[in-house]
Amino acid sequence: DGGITQSPKYLFRKEGQNVTLSCEQNLNHDAMYWYRQDPGQGLRLIYYSQIVNDFQKGDIAEGYSVSREKKESFPLTVTSAQKNPTAFYLCASQVGPDGSVANTIYFGEGSWLTVV
Amino acid sequence: QKEVEQNSGPLSVPEGAIASLNCTYSDRVSQSFFWYRQYSGKSPELIMSIYSNGDKEDGRFTAQLNKASQYVSLLIRDSQPSDSATYLCAVNDRGSTLGRLYFGRGTQLTVWP
Numbered sequence: 001d002g003g004i005t006q007s008p009k010y011l012f013r014k015e016g017q018n019v020t021l022s023c024e025q026n027l028n029h030d031a032m033y034w035y036r037q038d039p040g041q042g043l044r045l046i047y048y049s050q051i052v053n054d055f056q057k058g059d060i061a062e063g064y065s066v067s068r069e070k071k072e073s074f075p076l077t078v079t080s081a082q083k084n085p086t087a088f089y090l091c092a093s094q095v096g097p098d099g100s101v102a103n104t105i106y107f108g109e110g111s112w113l114t115v116v
Numbered sequence: 117q118k119e120v121e122q123n124s125g126p127l128s129v130p131e132g133a134i135a136s137l138n139c140t141y142s143d144r145v146s147q148s149f150f151w152y153r154q155y156s157g158k159s160p161e162l163i164m165s166i167y168s169n170g171d172k173e174d175g176r177f178t179a180q181l182n183k184a185s186q187y188v189s190l191l192i193r194d195s196q197p198s199d200s201a202t203y204l205c206a207v208n209d210r211g212s213t214l215g216r217l218y219f220g221r222g223t224q225l226t227v228w229p
Binding site: 040041043044045048058090104105106107108110 | 120
């Protein structure tokens with residue numbers, strides 16, 4: 001099936017530990033995104049990438065890092081510098097810059113990260 | 117920072133009624149508007165997109181856009197208990213970074229039998 005796969009679905013992090021969330025898509029989409037959602041809050045953009053080997057900071061990039069070595073993959077690392085990482089993390093992808101339909105963003109199923 | 121405001125919930129309607137969800141946005145040049153449905157613990161699911169002023173209908177859902185008033189709404193006709201979810205309004209400025217959606221906090225809808 002085509003889609004966006006995030007793993008793991010649930011992850012626990014100890015204080016001072018880095019963890020990496022995986023995001024893979026087989027939709028041949030150019031752009032990929034990471035959003036964070038806290039309870040009762042809207043989604044906030046962490047990082048995004050419109051092309052391989054290039055990515056940009058979103059609104060809340062501090063304490064996070066990403067890479068985009070392959071079109072299909074956009075992993076997110078939550079570093080120890082992120083002091084309040086407990087949240088629901090959503091990866092998303094988008095076709096590309098041409099046409100209004102391309103503005104549609106599709107989400108993966110999300111990953112829950114909890115600090116223990 | 118673009119602002120997207122949604123009417124505060126929770127919203128509760130009986131089965132079969134019309135549910136009306138509202139959203140306003142701050143950036144006058146915004147071009148693309150989306151409604152996502154999010155069930156508890158799940159990821160958002162796109163249910164409607166609208167780009168031009170007026171109404172757009174898809175089954176029981178109708179999106180309404182008024183760019184002059186910077187207002188977009190979602191009507192759900194013949195509401196069903198399965199429509200109970202949080203509805204997120206999202207706005208994308210075509211002139212800005214592609215795909216950079218700005219989300220409202222969502223309106224929680226409960227449809228009771």
